[in-house]
Amino acid sequence: MMKFRFRRQGADPQREKLKQELFAFNKTVEHGFPNQPSALAFDPELRIMAIGTRSGAVKIYGAPGVEFTGLHRDTTTVTQMHFLPGQGRLLTLLDDSSLHLWEILHHDGCAHLEEALSFQPPSRPGFDGASGPPSLTRVTVVLLVAAGDMAALGTEGGSVFFLDVPTLTLLEGQTLGPDEVLRSVPDDYRCGKALGPVEALEGHLRDPTKILIGYSRGLLVIWNQAAQCADHIFLGNQQLESLCWERSGSTLVSSHSDGSYAIWSADTGSSPTTQPMVATTPYGPFPCKAINKILWRNCESGGHFIIFSGGMPRASYGDRHCVSVLQAETLVTLDFTSRIIDFFTVHSTRPEDEFDQPQALAVLLEEELVVLDLQTPGWPAVPAPYLAPLHSSAITCSAHVANVPAKLWARIVSAGEQQSPQPASTALSWPITGGRNLAQEPSQRGLLLTGHEDGTVRFWDASGVALRPLYKLSTAGLFQTDCEHADSLAQAAEDDWPPFRKVGCFDPYSDDPRLGVQKVVLCKYTAQMVVAGTAGQVLVLELSDVPSEQAVSVSSVDLLQDREGFTWKGHERLSPRTGPLPWPTGFQPRVLVQCLPPAAVTAVTLHAEWSLVAFGTSHGFGLFDYQRKCPVLARCTLHPNDSLAMEGPLSRVKSLKKSLRQSFRRIRKSRVSGKKRAANANSKEANAQLAEQACPHDVEMTPVQRRIEPRSADDSLSGVVRCLYFADTFLRDAAHHGPTMWAGTNSGSVFAYALEVPTAVAGGEKRPERAVEAVLGKEVQLMHRAPVVAIAVLDGRGRPLPEPYEASRDLAQAPDMQGGHAVLIASEEQFKVFTLPKVSAKTKFKLTAHEGCRVRKVALATFASVACEDYAETCLACLTNLGDVHVFSVPGLRPQVHYSCIRKEDISGIASCVFTRHGQGFYLISPSEFERFSLSARNITEPLCSLDISWPGDAARARYPTAT
């Protein structure tokens, strides 16, 4: 009898072909800022920039839309990266001292980043130093010499090795050991001490035979590679951090661990220089931290730039992340909110130019990239067209709006422009402009909305490869929070020295956790929006093109509905500011509804045509008419036995037991799934191997156990409202359709209400001022009690009903109101389609019973065929707790395809996933990065770009014949 359940659909070849035309899985592009960047490089010729990360990823960025991504085989930190100028090749040094050569290759006109060669230094036993042959133990610094044909590798042991770059082979015999250098050093400097590791290697811009070597102890040597001798020696005595060689070669700058820097003249004969021309501690006289990196750039106008990171007074500002820019008398201390990884200037690198003429300074921080315009007085920041720090405040929710009407798009863009005034037209535009974007203009505009912990909602242009910030909405201004004046106070407390300047937008500190945004809904036709937050606040906002000053209507809705014996032990509700408040151009709040108790909003939906907003928390749900500004309905969904949610005084004993059980469950869960991502892959393999070898007696170790017990009605949090939905459908009888509202809870209950919405007079936008009424029509208890994650009504043709206004404005095909409607209820375990108005099961698919996975996210999406221009199918896309994406036909609920998308350990990635209406999706791969994936064979957004690369020597080119 069980056989029937697993009846296979006959492999219909036609259907299989159609499936191939409809569905294809691709991870297309990563949006946002790379997680944990560790290295930076810039190619001044191609004007492309590379960022390496601690997980071994390499990302190359040029003009907006030009992006390349590569991943090292080992997930090892990328410590250094160097472009071979103009060649589209990149040499990377990893934390394990291995070197990798990456190449941008063109296939079919499009460029891709591929790893060409790698070099693992031979690890020899023994000491690296004078006693034995120098070995390449640990590479500290890499310098490309001779136009990138050769690389010098400085090591911890103080030796400099040379490497042939095209083949990545060590040039034996050319190695420069510390002994050779020490021979040229006066005896009194030597005094038996080693030189220490090589800290810095610098090349001469015009004379490739000369290399400037800086040792940790402070010794600087200009080494002539051709003559194999030291041209000049500078007997520095301060521990060296970094070096910069001025372009003419006559001046050197060294920075030191005590926070000082020194300028040395290289033109003073052949005798060793013992004293620098200038030595200064810019933030002295008290002890300062090390200056980690220093750059010297000269200008035609006179007055060179000295740019350095660190060097702050240890006691007072030792915890700041600063880059100082000094030109003549002007000093600006750029104060960043996260650690500085590296920085570079965009300047002229042609040898014939006399001056560097720096245009821009790019600073890579742990959490963002900041580019400053060095040509405009005041050195303003240049807005970045990509690499946006999505997580400037932690992302708490996200939503995607497809097919945004051009009018709304323009209004949002204009609101965003007024928010951050564009610099004057003379100002520098984005300086990293390499490559050409070959991707077609996106056919439709997509908006990604991210809600943040600090109560902001950010609007991103998600139409193309580069995720561009459009507009930022802040809801914090409506509420009184404790730490409001903290910022202004902090500003005032700072004296004028050091001349700090706050730069960057990464600000992870939230004023008040209650401000956090939980749910966002935008109606793209009316530009109305609902933002719901952690303290039960539900804000209805409207886009306005002019600033205004007005009061916001505040109401509260009691979701407990006189439920006895309940004490809310959570946070207070936010107290709104009263009176008229000034609102800038953009989304301005109109109505604030506060749920009582002020638990986080778990579901929200908006119907702009009916002027209704529905919201739910862990206690119940409510319906609010924001035109008449009055509540329509409130319904408590709490289960009386749910002591955890009830927290009533009568159930204290039980609640202790419950909470203990809960916390044990949590511990057990976290023990299994809470492991961190990076370490996990390795440890899992190791575990598997261990398990493989496990002897029988190993079994005695306490294994992880899982209890087999069905969900019970009194499980805690069963009353959490998981989804809300508005539909114009048949709830009362098969002859009359009308507005309905649906709510699904964590315990598998579905409530359907018939709404009495006064209909608008013909031509009138607003509905008449009559009360909306809601009457409970149906109540469905799913037998398996799994949380209801989505509800959708399908029309007579089996298609989902259009969004509000879509049909009435002829933007979508009107729904079929003749045939029988059906409601699709997706729980965490099953999908079911029920007929309407008589609720009886039509089709179902029991995902958990079959696959052992649970539904996390679900969405109805339209899949267009690649083969046929106007053939499309609406399907149900679903993401499971195992990170797999499944696609089901609607309303047949037949499995179509499934792909593994996210690692199942990546809980936050799975939780952050959002599907688009056209078969794409986004999920967070790190706090700062969205991965974009596509389930559709037709609708794919991926970088297509080309780069004009010139490789010296035809031999190398012949190895990789290009397609063009």
Next chain:
Amino acid sequence: MNRSFHKSQTLRFYDCSAVEVKSKFGAEFRRFSLDRQKPGKFEDFYKLVVHTHHISNTEVTIGYADVHGDLLPINNDDNFCKAVSSANPLLRVFIQKREAEHGSFVAGSLSRRRKALALREDGPRRRPHLHISMPHDFRPVSSIIDVDILPETHRRVRLYRHGCQKPLGFYIRDGMSVRVAPQGLEKVPGIFISRMVPGGLAESTGLLAVDDEVLEVNGIEVAGKTLDQVTDMMIANSHNLIVTVKPANQRNNVVRGSRASGSSGRSSDSTASRHSLPVAHVLQNLHPDEMESDEEADVVLEGVLEPRLVPRPPPGSLARVNGASLAPGLHSPGREGSGSVHRLLSSLRSDPRHSLALPPGGVEEHGPAVTL
């Protein structure tokens, strides 16, 4: 329907350790008390009852009225304990002469006496006072199925959880299983039963044991699935769980073709096998017709479990909001075939008791959800 309210009220009295017993023999009543925690042995109870009623030289059978109003036998330690522990708060005991026992213990209620209860003296162990009724008086809670199509080393167990208030009561774990492969023995990861909850359904069946390897869950092989996946699959199927195990103890396997021994039920149909099984463990009496459900084992509950399904707001809260009600013709609480929903359309009614009442036959529910 309203008897369910008795139960919810009586839950409060669970703390009292004494159980009031009202014993009826003929027209005579006796009252005494028992310790709820330590009721003692059935034999002592039997002696006590005989003594209090001054019955001599007559064999009697003892029955009690359970929470549902059914008359159930007390004839061994287990059902005696059950009777005492489920007393609400009064334990009503009925004593009958052995000769006059026709139609005494039946499914349904005390008033509906329609079937004879056969008490047999020949229990498997031939212990005194162990009486076993006919299968149709009981609800099966587990069965071995598909004996004819499975290898002898495997056992497919079906657990009927509905109506039974016991937890399923077992845990599973990861482990290594040894398989015979062409290259010899190889170790493959497997899922094993790691623990039985004492008093749980799984333990009470005796068909599952610690260290049994789980091979299939409702027909789906678990090979290649993670512990969490298998857990979710089992819970998703918990209303009618069919697990195929390879018992750790292979000595009790069903031997094929030995029906005469009475130790095996050969069947191609689980329904048939259920009746022929010797291992029909009984918790409550229920008419077997009600077991004829589909493979999901949806069970129509007739108000037995409402107290656990009462997420109802106080009456009138809705009416206050909207002041209107739906047309009565709107609700059609028809029963549907696959029966996965129950529709409670009664929340608009003013009486909260009515809002709890499930329309008979119109509500389908997979069972109560009680854990520990």
